[in-house]
Amino acid sequence: MGKPDAEGHGPSDGLPDLPPEWGRVVIPDDASALAGEAAQVRRELRRAAGARSPYRALALPMLVLLVALLTTLAGLLAVTWPRATRGADRPAPTPSSPPVALTGRALPALDLVDSGQAPVPLRGLLPAMIILVDGCPCPAVVTEAAATAPAGVTVITVTGGRTVAPPPVHGIQALADPAGGLRSFLGQPAHPGTATALLVDRAGVVTRVLPELGPIDAYRDDLSALAA
Known part of the structure; x- marks a missing residue:
């Protein structure tokens, strides 16, 4: 209770x-x-x-x-995980090429230097085939161009900086471009293993651009036309 x-x-x-x-x-x-x-x-x-x-x-x-x-x-x-197919779905890069508008333009009044560091007006050597060898000496194609160039057409090799590379054969004008004016005009950097060439007539007009200098048959007629 x-x-x-x-x-x-x-x-x-x-x-x-x-x-x-x-x-x-x-x-x-x-x-x-x-x-x-x-x-x-x-x-x-x-x-x-x-x-x-x-x-x-x-x-x-x-x-x-x-x-x-x-x-x-x-x-x-x-x-970061490794994939066997990484990059396989990306398009392969295409070789860079100068703008088409470069053909028909006047070559700038550039002063390059020779092996003695003396200034050389580039327009004073026209008509000319100007080969930029700062990416590749490419002696075989340079020699072939020099052997095919008609009388009165100067074959010029151009390196970057102030060091002038000796030409592979006699009869070639070897110069250097300390200011990089020619590369700037071309509009593309040097590519390892590749030589680039410009064909310029006696009036100073670019008639042909060869982004990758190859066999002579690809530009023989244009090179011969510079002597006209």
């Missing part, structure tokens, strides 16, 4: 009165009758303690950081 509560319904055994708003309070004789309420109170306390835990407060930022890290690693692997 329960004992009377503190609202005047029975003796209080000297206990202080409880707040009236608590209502009727019955204390059971067997404490096991409160097991259910005690378990509920413990659950509420654990839940409240978990909500105050600093580890839960850090859980969401740590999860976001982990996802960002995994995404970055996946991107790095996609870029």
Whole structure:
């Protein structure tokens, strides 16, 4: 049987009165009758303690950081992972060529230098076949051009800087272009293994551009026409 509560319904055994708003309070004789309420109170306390835990407060930022890290690693692997077909789907680069508009233009009044570093006006050597050998000496094709050039047409080899490369055969005017004016006029850099040539008539007009000097048959008629 329960004992009377503190609202005047029975003796209080000297206990202080409880707040009236608590209502009727019955204390059971067997404490096991409160097991259910005690378990509920413990659950509420654990839940409240978990909500105050600093580890839960850090859980969401740590999860976001982990996802960002995994995404970055996946991107790095996609870029650096070797592929047998990498680059196979890209078009092969085509050899660069001077603009078509270069043909028919006047050769600039450039001063190059000879082996003694004396200035040589380029337009004073026209008509001429000017071969830029800063990418390749190419002695075979240079020699073939010199052997085929008609009388009155100067074959000129031009290197970059101030060092003049000795020509492969006699009869060739070897010069250097310290200022790089000829390359600038041509509009393309030197390519290793390639010699580029310009055919210029006596009036100083470019009649043919050979981005890659090859066999003489490809430009024989144009070279002969310079003597006209």
